[in-house]
Amino acid sequence: DDEEEEDGEEEEDEEEEEEPTLKYSRLEGSAAQIFSKDTASAIAVCEKYIIVGSHNGMIFVLSPEGRLLNRFRPHSATINDLSIDSTGEYVGSASMDGLVSIQSLVSTENHTFDMRRPMRCIALDPNYVKRNTRQFVSGGMAGSLVLSEKGWLGQKDVTLYSGEGPIWAAEWRGTLIAWASDAGVRIYDTATSHRxxxxxxxxxxxxxDLFKCTLRWQDDRTLLIAWADVIKVASVREREAKRSVPGLPSTTELYVEVTAILQVDCMISGIASYGPKGDLLVLAYTTEEDYDDETAGDRDAQRRKSANRPELRIISRDGEELSxxxxxxxxxxxxxxxxxxxxxxxxxxxxLVVSPEDIVVAETRDEADHIAWLIETQRYDEALKEIERTEEGAGRGFDVTDVGKKYLxxxxxxxxYDKAASECPRILGINAKLWENWVFLFAEKGKLDTIIPYVPTHDPTLSRLVxxxxxxxxxxxxxxxxxxxxxxxxxxIYDIGAVTVAIRNQIEREPKSGTLMRAISELYLRxxxxxxxxPYFLKLRDPHAFVLVRDYNLFTDIQDQALxxxxxxxxxxxxxxxxxxLEATSPHGIxxxxxxxHTHSIPIPRVISQLQDHRKYLYMYLDALFDKDAHLAFDYxxxxxxxxxxxxxxxxxxxLRASNYYSLERAYQICEARDLVPEMVFLLGRMGDNKRALTLIIERLGDVQRAIDFAREQNDTDLWEDLLKYCETKPRFIRGLLENVGVDVDPIRLIRRIQNGLEIPGLKPALIKILQDFQLQISLMDGCKSILYGDCRNLALSLHSGQTGGFLWT
Incomplete structure (x- = not known):
């Protein structure tokens, strides 16, 4: 909330403070030296020079930079006005001593004219140098505007107008001369010699006399008039002449239309056109009191008013004050x-803003000034953007890093802090030293979390300490x-050994922290x-532990971690x-x-010693070994x-069938303890105790077929005799024997053992089967005998033929 309030206050301050349109500086060079001994009373400017007239009658010629180039004194009193021709080679001056002087700025040529009354203004013909007439107009307290020119017989003066009080100002542009008297402003056309x-x-x-009139030609046809607190814009236009001579082409005449009249809340000391839109730049003079009594005759009272600092105001043609x-x-x-x-x-x-003791240069602000103002008003973000946008132009003179540091x-x-951290990559760039300083600063402020997401790991790489x-x-x-x-x-980029030690120590304090274990395992892997x-993968129960063992051949590392x-x-x-x-290849798991x-890397005894107390796992391990190779675990x-x-x-x-390494007696005891009769039968057979084995089959299993198979496997006549003897009183066994022992035991032998009156279910089908099998056996024997005789005959004939036949000897 506090940050939001600060942001709001900052935004309000930014809205209140507007960027100035102009920038200001004092004219350097010799200006200070001149004003230490004299005061300015008039000024004229061209591309080459700044001409300053003083109250002592001096004219100072300065370069545009303010360096003094020349000085001369054509007058003995205050110079009221200066005028320069369009080439900048001549300057005219009008003084209170009644003289008008025209001085060459490139030679020693000088012309002085005595008008015998104090002069207030002068205006040279813009083409003064180009024309032989060397015309100029002047006026003053005599109340006449005089056009002077060079004639055949010397200087020729023509009064253009008089009778309306002193001539306070005059301006010449092209063929038009404008002047101001007590009555107002008039314009004279030298081309037609008409007002x-x-x-x-x-x-x-x-x-x-207190509030001078300022005339300024904005262009060849637009005149700006500023007098006291009123501004008028006069446009000179053409129209068809009202008086035309019949039979001749129609002619045009000039007329003036006042296109704008503006009333301002100040007195105007000067006016000029500003900007491409035709706005007006006004030098405004204000005092602490109103001007209601300006017409009063008490001149001393008016002079005693305390003036404020003069102001430069930009006013639109609509009268709106822009700055x-x-x-x-x-x-x-x-x-x-x-x-x-x-x-x-x-x-x-x-x-140029000129006072008697000072000259200030006002210039339109450029992009560099705009950037400087943004920095001055602490709008660093905007300043950085402007510098980056104009880095090949105005932004070249600014140090992005320095501005960025101020912004941070x-x-x-x-x-x-969040905003500062987000701006660090743009401002600090690849300067590792600056990055380190700012990271430590955030750490000191307790805001390290804020800048961490922006800390670079390359370009630049910071010190390991960071x-x-x-x-x-x-x-x-x-x-x-x-x-x-x-x-x-x-x-x-950091000491991984030191970091892993620190994490390991922390794990000792927090043994259940899975996140820390994942972090340290990640570091070990990298x-x-x-x-x-x-070990940390196993503690985390991460299935990738098995991949880790397989991919990195860690079988020796898990020798003691089988359990x-x-x-x-x-x-x-x-x-x-x-x-x-991973996909397990055995039913016992990965x-x-x-x-x-990998028994070569993980010895079998080592695993068995770990699984000794976990019989289920021991069974799984030994079973898998047996499936792979019955001889691998023969010791166990x-x-x-x-x-x-x-x-x-x-x-x-x-x-039991596949292995020969176990103890028969121990195995029999185990099977007997668990009543595993088939296994007991097999073990008794392996031990040679066939009779006990047969007894188990008959008494415990009651399986005729298994008894027959067992006797057949042992191929023991006594065992068959025992089987026949046991079956004498068991009808079911008699029938089974009759059906299955036709080859191994003579059926007659079995039939003779059957007691009279013993009821044997299925006896008849069994006897029929015996007879059929016997008949089939006789038939097979006859067939085999016939085949044997036939083969013997063929072989005997072949032998005889071979022994008695002849052969070709070559």
């Missing part, structure tokens, strides 16, 4: 409205961020130490996650597969018999 207009002064205007700047001129409170002047400077696209300091001062400090911060406050960072950061990462691997695998199988990583497939055959009998009796027989 073309009269523009009267406003009613109730203040005294003309206003107060100008700091020396001793401004002592001067009156008529003491100031405003003069355009074509060479510098600016304006400003944001930190406002407590806007990265280790960040990792230590995460280790204490945000383990999840630590894990994410260890996965994304290159490991060569540092090519998978063996050290494996943990199997237990973990069993958990995965219970949760249905056993196929997330862990058993790894142990069995007796143990296998016990484990098969306990966990998978159906597979015990296969083991």
């Amino acid at each position: 073309i207009t009269y523009i009267s002064r406003s009613d109730n205007s203040p005294r003309a 206003s700047d107060a100008i700091s001129l020396r001793n401004y409170a002592r001067f009156q409205c008529r003491d100031y002047s405003l003069e355009p400077t074509p060479a510098r696209d600016g304006f 300091d400003h944001l930190v001062g406002l407590g806007r 990265y280790e400090m960040i990792l230590a911060h995460f280790l204490r406050h945000d383990p999840e961020a630590l894990l994410k960072t260890t996965r994304s950061w290159p490991i060569d 540092n090519r130490q998978p063996g050290k990462a494996l 943990q691997l199997i237990e973990f695998d069993e958990e995965l199988r219970r949760d249905g996650r056993e196929k997330e990583v 862990a058993i597969d790894l142990l069995v497939d 055959s007796d143990l296998q018999v016990d484990l098969y009998a306990e966990f998978k009796p159906e597979k015990l027989m296969d083991f």
